[in-house]
Amino acid sequence: MKKIILLTLLLSTSMFSQNFTGKATYKTHRKVDLKVNSGKGAPNSDIQEKLHAQLMKHFQKTYTLNFNKSASTYKQNEELSSPQVQTDGIQIQIGGSGAGTDILYKNIADKKYINKTEISGKRFLIKDKLENLNWKMTGETKNIGNYTCYKATRTRKETRSSVAMTDGKTEEKKEEITIETVAWYTPEIPISNGPEQFWGLPGLILEVQDGKQTIVCTEIVLNPSEKIEIKEPTKGKKVTQAKFDKIIEDHTIDMMERFKNRRKSKDGNSFHIEIQG
Template identity: 75%
Template sequence: MKTKILKVLLLCTITMYGQKFQGKAVYKTHRKFDLKLDNGKGAPNSAMQKQLQAQLMKQFQKTFILNFNKSESTYKQDEQLSSPQVNTGGMQIQILGSGGGTDVLYKNTKDKRYANKTEISGKRFLIQDKLEDYGWKLSGETKSIGKYTCYKATRTREETRSSFSMTDGEKEEKKEKVTIETVAWYTTEIPVSNGPEMFWGLPGLILEVQDGKLTIACTEIVLNPEKKIEIKEPKKGKKVTQAKYDKIIEEHTKDMMERFKNRRSSKDGQSISIEIQG
């Protein structure tokens, strides 16, 4: 009888711990670019290319915070920055699909769904959809990240990558199919099936991701902080599915290219071609 009571008490303790368990993980992001800038004379404008490359890379060096419990999380930028923009020589490039510090990504791994609050040109959207099954391949390879032992998981996917170029006001869009490999490192010492951005589905918290040219690395973890973490699902914004939002982004990109074409005037007779990939 005493043994049964002890088992019940132990089960209650574990259940209560699971309900109260929460934490915060800080991530830093970095992305590489393939940038081509042509002055129309067959030779790249190296000075402008270096300046633009440096500014673009800086825009993607950001810090994000993942607040999580056993089944829910929110992921948002640490610093309240506006939508990333780059100005070089009168040209402006806006990184679409990022509302900067206003974005909030909520994931519910128990229900396998997410809600992503984001903005495009001041218009607020709420993307609601199912979490993707990543189909991770687990391996026995390990490495240490901070004080945690991490295990390697990989996946590959095929996607169509688009790049845009503008020469003498004429735009050209190129599409090619590429294979992207994702490498994730997770720790079972923090048993939550979660991670940065949309990454999830492993038997432990993901601390590092190499997704093509995007790198996400965890720099700090705080478990069960004294101040209670509130995880709130975003509710405001025009509700759309991910497929619908992707279509909106595509149309908005084309519209921006048209506006750039109509506004552009060449005073020195040179043509400018810009192509960004990655």
């Protein structure tokens, strides 16, 4: 019996050597609250249901996390999709770049990240430090696939900004909200990494419930036959996360102003749409 246990330990140590790599596939979805205030020209309930269904589908994405012991890249899988949601003449523009262009690089050893992203054809390199997420362990467990996972939680406060349009007038709202995050990680894959900006637990994170967003791992391949190369993104205008957040805010306001200036209604009909989540 001792020889069998020793053999198992040796195999486990070999699998997670310094040179080991892996690939994890994640699927995301998000709850969306679509609020439409009634008024002249407001869409009926059937159209609102169609819009809601299309928005839900828009947020269903598939990503791949390539990782080794100390670093990773996280990238959306290529798919045929449009950044616009349109139903019966109503069109909603959703910010963000196309699939396959954004790359999030995380270096756990150096506690830094580089996020390559694009806005309106402009490429940015967001370079900053990884946030210490201050996870709280709960001891609760559950199985995800063949892996035993443990639950960790955290809460954070953030100021959420939104821009809404009513009767051609833009209105910016800011509110402080508390967001709870639940993560499930497995020590059976002993790397302190996970999807998006999540990291800092003693095992790969396989599931995240972050506010209204859910991220679930659907497949893991350890030491795949094809070679995995993890490289830092290098092309783009270098900015900090705070600077990029300001760019996003200005871009959103600019888009709303352009929409307001183009919007012409022959009969004066108008309505108010607000998307939360």
